[in-house]
Amino acid sequence: MIAQAKSTLHVLAVWVLLLAISIVLAAQEKPDRPPWAQPANSGQSKPSEAPAKEKNQEPASPRGTIKVHVSLVNVLVSVLDDHNRPTPDLPVEAFQVFEEGVQQKIDVFESETEQPLDLALMVDASLSAHKEMPLERQAATNFIKQVLRPVDRMSVFCFDENVTQLAGFSDNVATLQEAVRRIPDGGGTSIYDAILLASRTMERRSSERRRVIVMLTDAGETTSRADFEMARKAALRAEALLYTIVIRPVKNENGRNTAGEHALQTITETTGGAMFFPDSAQELPIIFDRIDQELRTQYRLAYYPNPRGPANSYRTIEVKVLPGYTARHRTAYLTGPQ
Numbered sequence: 253m254i255a256q257a258k259s260t261l262h263v264l265a266v267w268v269l270l271l272a273i274s275i276v277l278a279a280q281e282k283p284d285r286p287p288w289a290q291p292a293n294s295g296q297s298k299p300s301e302a303p304a305k306e307k308n309q310e311p312a313s314p315r316g317t318i319k320v321h322v323s324l325v326n327v328l329v330s331v332l333d334d335h336n337r338p339t340p341d342l343p344v345e346a347f348q349v350f351e352e353g354v355q356q357k358i359d360v361f362e363s364e365t366e367q368p369l370d371l372a373l374m375v376d377a378s379l380s381a382h383k384e385m386p387l388e389r390q391a392a393t394n395f396i397k398q399v400l401r402p403v404d405r406m407s408v409f410c411f412d413e414n415v416t417q418l419a420g421f422s423d424n425v426a427t428l429q430e431a432v433r434r435i436p437d438g439g440g441t442s443i444y445d446a447i448l449l450a451s452r453t454m455e456r457r458s459s460e461r462r463r464v465i466v467m468l469t470d471a472g473e474t475t476s477r478a479d480f481e482m483a484r485k486a487a488l489r490a491e492a493l494l495y496t497i498v499i500r501p502v503k504n505e506n507g508r509n510t511a512g513e514h515a516l517q518t519i520t521e522t523t524g525g526a527m528f529f530p531d532s533a534q535e536l537p538i539i540f541d542r543i544d545q546e547l548r549t550q551y552r553l554a555y556y557p558n559p560r561g562p563a564n565s566y567r568t569i570e571v572k573v574l575p576g577y578t579a580r581h582r583t584a585y586l587t588g589p590q
Contacts, residue, residue: 360554368403376469377438391536411446412438440475451486473512494525524582
């Protein structure tokens with residue numbers, strides 16, 4: 253009896269052992285088994301690691317999605333009254349902005365903007381401009397002292413058949429004036445090259461500053477490597493205002509080349525600047541004073557274009573103001589790549 257009982261217990265123990273082994277094997281075959289049933293050295297990640305890995309992963313963008321950055325379009329506006337005098341202190345309600353004929357929402361408005369200035373003073377040193385050079389130098393040195401505030405910066409260039417930067421951007425009045433006084437005598441006149449170089453220099457300056465080119469020339473374009481369209485496009489890309497003062501050595505149109513004047517007029521008006529034709533160099537101080545007044549009474553309007561134009565295309569801008577006033581501003585801009 254005792255031997256029979258021992259045999260029965262032995263058989264039961266074997267059956268219990270086999271049952272335990274089968275349970276373990278079944279658990280290994282099921283991937284959804286609970287954590288306590290996971291084998292210790294299976295080579296798989298612990299369940300606590302999976303959520304952490306997913307948490308750090310960026311969601312995949314849908315295939316074919318294009319991210320578009322819509323840039324703020326800044327428009328500097330000079331408002332003149334019926335006597336052609338700068339007019340400050342108008343409210344935002346006095347303005348309407350249109351792009352390609354579509355009215356835009358004005359997102360930024362500054363009356364008498366405090367944005368600092370970056371100015372490029374470009375002086376024609378060509379042979380045809382030699383006669384008036386002493387008066388031009390004197391007027392330019394006075395303008396430097398008058399226009400610069402501590403936050404502003406100016407650079408001085410001269411151009412003949414070449415374009416030379418005589419002084420880098422600085423607020424040091426004495427250094428800039430000395431650069432004007434040592435403008436050398438030159439030969440030809442490269443107006444398009446001068447605008448192109450000044451614009452590219454301006455484009456590297458901060459977009460939080462106003463970019464202004466003041467050009468003093470006889471407008472007798474003769475030696476540029478760049479052409480009209482290259483110069484105009486560079487000025488638009490730089491978002492620079494061009495103020496042009498044309499000292500005409502010959503008053504009669506039949507006695508001078510007017511093609512350069514017409515080209516300069518077009519570029520100047522496109523940027524929103526102004527063109528001046530003094531009868532003599534003695535009028536230069538008045539003109540420089542006028543430019544200074546405009547720069548101190550400019551409005552800044554800005555908007556996000558809606559709809560946005562195609563990449564690398566010209567977009568027309570129109571600013572309307574209250575009756576009795578005239579708004580001068582850049583009339584176009586170039587869109588960037590999308």
